[in-house]
Amino acid sequence: MAIFCKEFMLLVVASFLIFCANGLEKFDHPIKSNGNLRFLVVGDWGRKGHYNQSAVALQMGRIGEELDIDFVVSTGDNFYSNGLTGVDDPNFLESFTNVYKAKSLQNQWYTVLGNHDYRGDAEAQLSSYLRKLDSRWICLRSFIINAEIAEIFMVDTTPFVNEYFVETEHTYDWRSVMPQKTYTENVLNDLKNALSESTAKWKIVVGHHAIRSVGHHGDTNELVDRLLPILRAYDVDLYMNGHDHCLEHISDTESGIQFLTSGAGSKAWRGDVKGLNREGMNFFYDGQGFMSVQLTQTHVQIEFYDVFGKVLHKWSRSKLLLHPII
Numbered sequence: 001m002a003i004f005c006k007e008f009m010l011l012v013v014a015s016f017l018i019f020c021a022n023g024l025e026k027f028d029h030p031i032k033s034n035g036n037l038r039f040l041v042v043g044d045w046g047r048k049g050h051y052n053q054s055a056v057a058l059q060m061g062r063i064g065e066e067l068d069i070d071f072v073v074s075t076g077d078n079f080y081s082n083g084l085t086g087v088d089d090p091n092f093l094e095s096f097t098n099v100y101k102a103k104s105l106q107n108q109w110y111t112v113l114g115n116h117d118y119r120g121d122a123e124a125q126l127s128s129y130l131r132k133l134d135s136r137w138i139c140l141r142s143f144i145i146n147a148e149i150a151e152i153f154m155v156d157t158t159p160f161v162n163e164y165f166v167e168t169e170h171t172y173d174w175r176s177v178m179p180q181k182t183y184t185e186n187v188l189n190d191l192k193n194a195l196s197e198s199t200a201k202w203k204i205v206v207g208h209h210a211i212r213s214v215g216h217h218g219d220t221n222e223l224v225d226r227l228l229p230i231l232r233a234y235d236v237d238l239y240m241n242g243h244d245h246c247l248e249h250i251s252d253t254e255s256g257i258q259f260l261t262s263g264a265g266s267k268a269w270r271g272d273v274k275g276l277n278r279e280g281m282n283f284f285y286d287g288q289g290f291m292s293v294q295l296t297q298t299h300v301q302i303e304f305y306d307v308f309g310k311v312l313h314k315w316s317r318s319k320l321l322l323h324p325i326i
Contacts, residue, residue, distance in 0.1 A: 023190035024153075026144040029108065031070055035297060037147050038067045042290040043075030043208070043242025044114070045265025046095035052288045052307050053266035054099055059309035060290055061102020067292060071107045071145075072100075073152065075242030075262055076114025076208030078139070082170075083120020087129040097134045111139040114208040114242060115158045115172075122173040141176075142187055144194060150202035150295055153191060157207035157241075160184050160222045188226060195234035201297055201319065204238045205231060212252075212259040214284055215244030216272045231257055237300065237317075240291075245269045247289050247304045249315055251280040258315065260302060262291040283313040 031037045040060055047053050060072075079091050100109075113122055124130070125139045141156040158164065159177045177183045195203065209220040211228050220243075231239060232255045242263030250259040259280075268288045288307040293300070301316040 023186065024142055024144050024194050025140060026146055027110070027138065029071060029145055029147045031148050032068075035149065037149055037295040038069045038293065039071045039073055040064055040067075040069055040290055040292050041073045041075060041206075041240055041260070041262040042265040043263040044077040044245050044267070045074070045099075046077070046079035046091065047266040048091065048094045049099050051267035053095075055307050056265055056288050056290060057099050057102070057105070059305060059307065060100070061104050062309055063290075063292060063305060064102065064104030064107075067294065069104060069107060069292075070147065072105060072109045073154075073206055073240065074109055074111040075206060075240060076112045076158075077116045077242055077263070078111060078114065078125065079120065080116055080266075081119070083117040083122060083173075084124045086121050087124045087127050089121075089124065092130060092133065096137070106136065108138055109136045110143075110145055110152070110154060111137070112154050112206060112208055113139070113141065113156060113158060115161070115164060118158050118164070118172045118174075119170050120173065123175060142190065146200075149200065149297055150204055151194075151198050151200035152204045152206060153194060155191060155205060155207040155227070156187060157209040157220070157223060157227075159187075160226065161209060161220065162222060184226070188230060192230055192234070195230070195236070198234075202238075202295055202300060203234065203236045204240065204293075205236050206240045208241060209243045210241045210259065210261055211239055212250045212277065212280070213241075213244045213246075213248060213261055214250075214273055214278055214281060215246045215248065215261070215286070216269050216274060217244050218274045219277055231255075238293075238302075245272075246287075247283070247285040247291065247312065248281075249283040249302070249304070249313060251282060253280050256317075258302070258317075260291060262289075262304075264288045265290065282315065285312050 145152040248261040304313040
């Protein structure tokens with residue numbers, strides 16, 4: 001059965017239309033004939049099953065089957081504590097393949113890098129070799145998922161955070177990133193161009209770092225200054241991230257953007273709440289869990305789950321169709 005699943009997923013990957021648009025690679029992911037799109041979002045997970053990672057994975061499998069999900073989005077910090085040492089690091093199998101074994105999770109995983117991933121061999125996670133080990137794995141620095149009714153713009157946020165370039169405690173793999181200013185400007189320009197050309201009903205941006213958070217790390221000032229104005233200008237609906245090991249939902253006070261943190265895939269930070277900026281706060285949970293997204297042409301529903309699969313928070317919104325379906 002495992003061999004069949006891997007062969008099937010390789011065929012699925014091969015069937016995707018992959019091309020470059022505005023400097024960002026795009027993956028066409030066809031959705032079901034009913035026109036609905038459903039996926040799970042999890043972050044900060046890779047601990048070889050420890051710190052309730054396996055328990056969260058079990059509930060992800062159950063909810064994934066109930067929703068009949070199309071894929072999974074990972075918000076980064078995929079392998080602790082210092083990423084992968086190389087493409088042959090057993091941590092890949094021990095923290096990913098051997099943990100997310102449920103049938104419903106044998107769909108594509110679309111993944112961005114987190115700051116802990118940059119502390120190891122960052123390019124190992126981008127390697128096509130890992131796709132040969134587990135064909136679910138799709139990880140690039142920045143790219144686009146075109147899921148027909150929605151486009152999901154995956155953004156590499158770690159190089160935006162200035163403190164990582166000056167701290168001495170950790171070493172970061174900045175290959176293909178330096179000079180920092182040029183790299184981050186290119187990322188933003190590519191994103192602006194792609195957003196301006198998008199005709200998707202729903203626009204979703206995913207990064208590792210929070211724009212808004214009341215958790216341990218709080219707001220990421222560099223993203224507030226440089227990324228948030230772009231999201232507002234191009235009417236982005238949702239911004240999803242990890243980094244803070246919690247679940248939270250904050251509404252933007254100047255636009256319709258919803259900030260959604262799903263960084264509770266394993267080790268959580270109980271009671272670690274800074275709450276420096278509580279404007280727009282709707283929900284916060286400092287335990288383990290994950291999030292689901294359900295989309296139609298006119299409706300979005302977000303649900304947060306704890307480690308037992310209990311729904312902690314729901315949010316939904318509807319949009320009118322600009323053009324009727326014939």
